[in-house]
Amino acid sequence: MSKTTYSTTRLRDERNAVINPIVDLKEFREIMVKQWNETLINSALVNSHQEQQPLPTLPIKIVEYAGDILKNYLISLGKKEISVLEVMSGNCSGSRFLHRTISKGLKINEWICTDIIDFTKTIKENIKFHKLDGLKAVEQYGNCVDILLLMCPPPNQIFDGNHVNPMSLCDYYLMNDFIAMNKGKNKFIVFIGELGASDGTEGLYKYMLSNSKIKLSHRQMLISSYNQFGPIEKEIFIFSIL
Numbered sequence: 210m211s212k213t214t215y216s217t218t219r220l221r222d223e224r225n226a227v228i229n230p231i232v233d234l235k236e237f238r239e240i241m242v243k244q245w246n247e248t249l250i251n252s253a254l255v256n257s258h259q260e261q262q263p264l265p266t267l268p269i270k271i272v273e274y275a276g277d278i279l280k281n282y283l284i285s286l287g288k289k290e291i292s293v294l295e296v297m298s299g300n301c302s303g304s305r306f307l308h309r310t311i312s313k314g315l316k317i318n319e320w321i322c323t324d325i326i327d328f329t330k331t332i333k334e335n336i337k338f339h340k341l342d343g344l345k346a347v348e349q350y351g352n353c354v355d356i357l358l359l360m361c362p363p364p365n366q367i368f369d370g371n372h373v374n375p376m377s378l379c380d381y382y383l384m385n386d387f388i389a390m391n392k393g394k395n396k397f398i399v400f401i402g403e404l405g406a407s408d409g410t411e412g413l414y415k416y417m418l419s420n421s422k423i424k425l426s427h428r429q430m431l432i433s434s435y436n437q438f439g440p441i442e443k444e445i446f447i448f449s450i451l
């Protein structure tokens with residue numbers, strides 16, 4: 210009988226990655242923005258699960274669990290109301306479950322969802338959707354919300370040999386911009402997923418955890434298990450902007 214063995218180093222290896230500073234060059238960034246909007250990501254086909262089923266990427270129970278953790282954390286800080294900008298929100302199913310859970314303890318003044326693709330979705334009037342790439346979303350709404358939320362952004366390596374992956378880096382640039390525009394304003398970045406491993410651009414883990422402009426205020430495991438690729442660790446990370 211064959212025995213399945215799992216690597217236990219995958220997560221650690223991916224999380225040791227460092228984002229190459231070349232990506233901060235203005236010209237590099239401009240090329241990336243053009244690529245997101247011109248390449249395949251601008252098609253519902255590459256994210257067909259989001260189009261075909263009104264479900265979030267993570268199981269509903271896990272999304273609700275994350276919502277509970279976030280709600281309780283904010284209440285513990287004395288918060289009574291919040292406004293949220295969610296980027297890469299897909300079909301907004303996850304947004305609905307998070308919104309429902311959090312609104313049991315806090316007033317939600319605004320929940321703005323954005324994605325580069327306008328998927329079929331069922332949203333109520335308390336959630337607004339705008340078709341925008343993540344960077345444009347932060348440029349337009351980053352000033353008027355308390356929380357920037359990312360849940361399961363696409364996993365990507367930046368370089369594949371000599372080629373740059375056209376789907377990478379939006380999460381990195383937009384968090385960078387949100388941090389810069391909200392210095393000292395008591396705002397948060399909430400990341401739900403496997404930061405810098407199966408969710409988000411590779412290198413994000415080190416970037417966020419060693420960034421002197423933010424502080425990791427809370428971190429909690431949502432699911433820790435294995436799949437055919439190795440260990441899976443979906444967590445909620447709450448960063449405060451200093």
Ligand SMILES: C[S@@+](CC[C@H](N)C(=O)[O-])C[C@H]1O[C@@H](n2cnc3c(N)ncnc32)[C@H](O)[C@@H]1O
Nearest residue numbers: 245265266297298299303325342343360361379
């Ligand atoms: C795995 S889905 C997650 C969707 C949702 N957050 C959830 O948890 O179900 C990743 C989403 O990121 C979006 N996306 C990818 N690159 C993007 C970009 N540069 N700007 C905005 N959205 C992007 C995709 O269209 C897709 O909806």
